Every structure is written in structure tokens, then in C-alpha cells.
Amino acid sequence: MSAWRFSRYFLGSALSITEARRFVTALLRGWPAVDEVELIVSELATNAIRHSASGRFGGRFLVSIQAHTDRLWVGVLDEGGPSSPKAFRSWTEGEGGRGLLVVASLAIDWGVWGDEHGRTVWAVLYTGPQTASCR
Numbered sequence: 001m002s003a004w005r006f007s008r009y010f011l012g013s014a015l016s017i018t019e020a021r022r023f024v025t026a027l028l029r030g031w032p033a034v035d036e037v038e039l040i041v042s043e044l045a046t047n048a049i050r051h052s053a054s055g056r057f058g059g060r061f062l063v064s065i066q067a068h069t070d071r072l073w074v075g076v077l078d079e080g081g082p083s084s085p086k087a088f089r090s091w092t093e094g095e096g097g098r099g100l101l102v103v104a105s106l107a108i109d110w111g112v113w114g115d116e117h118g119r120t121v122w123a124v125l126y127t128g129p130q131t132a133s134c135r
């Protein structure tokens with residue numbers, strides 16, 4: 001069971017990346033992993049807009065954060081589509097392809113749920129036991 005959980009929808013446009021980052025930093029003030037979670041949410045939100053139906057006109061994505069006693073769970077739910085997240089790309093596929101590798105390197109665990117109708121890419125960060133000052 002989580003200590004607390006917050007979710008917020010954002011419009012699937014580039015401006016929402018900054019908003020999503022602010023949402024995270026406001027929510028996680030005082031947590032040791034705030035910078036990492038901000039970076040992860042930025043990568044996952046960018047992917048939702050770029051690679052899923054969330055980036056279409058009227059599309060949106062949902063950012064969720066769950067706090068547990070010694071870890072944070074963060075997930076970005078998108079609106080799906082034909083492509084699916086993959087952390088490795090071959091050299092022949094050109095530039096990019098490092099965002100999910102960065103997520104994987106920061107997280108103690110990460111993964112993907114869902115299908116072409118909507119996918120959640122999630123990551124877990126270990127924070128160590130937190131005091132009551134961390135909401």
C-alpha cells in the first residue's frame with residue numbers, strides 16, 4: 001500500500017513537459033530523489049507526446065506518483081498507438097534512443113504495462129526510509 005498517490009493529466013503538447021516537471025518538483029519537495037524523478041518524468045512525457053497517440057491534437061497523458069516508505073513509483077500513462085517502448089535501438093536506427101536507457105539507469109526497476117489503447121511506462125526509485133517531513 002502506498003503512503004500517498006497523486007495523478008494529473010496534461011495536454012499532449014511540448015509545453016506540458018515543463019508543467020509536468022513543475023508538478024513533480026512541487027509534489028516532491030524535500031525528497032532526495034526529486035531531480036531523478038523530474039528527469040524520468042521529462043523523458044517519459046516527451047516519449048508519450050512523440051511516440052504515442054497522446055501527441056495527437058486533443059491528446060493527453062497522465063503523470064502519477066506514489067510514495068512508499070522507502071521508494072517512489074512514477075508512471076506516465078499515454079494514449080497508445082502502434083509503437084511500443086523499447087530501451088535498446090540498433091545503430092542503424094539513427095539518432096536518439098537514449099531516454100529509456102537513462103530511465104533504466106536511474107531506476108531500481110522499470111517497465112511497461114498496456115497495449116495499443118494506452119501504455120504506462122513506470123519506474124521505481126529507491127529513496128531510503130523517509131521522515132514525516134516528506135509528505
Ligand SMILES: Nc1ncnc2c1ncn2[C@@H]1O[C@H](COP(=O)(O)OP(=O)(O)O)[C@@H](O)[C@H]1O
Pocket residue numbers: 043047048050051052078083084085086087088095096097098099100101119121
Ligand atoms: N510511450 C511510448 N509509446 C510508444 N513507443 C515508445 C514510447 N516511449 C518510447 N517508445 C519507443 O521506444 C524508443 C526508445 O525511446 P527513447 O529511449 O526515449 O528514445 P527516443 O525517444 O530518443 O527515440 C522510441 O524511439 C520509440 O520507438
Ligand SMILES: [Mg+2]
Pocket residue numbers: 043046047097098099100
Ligand atoms: Mg525519448
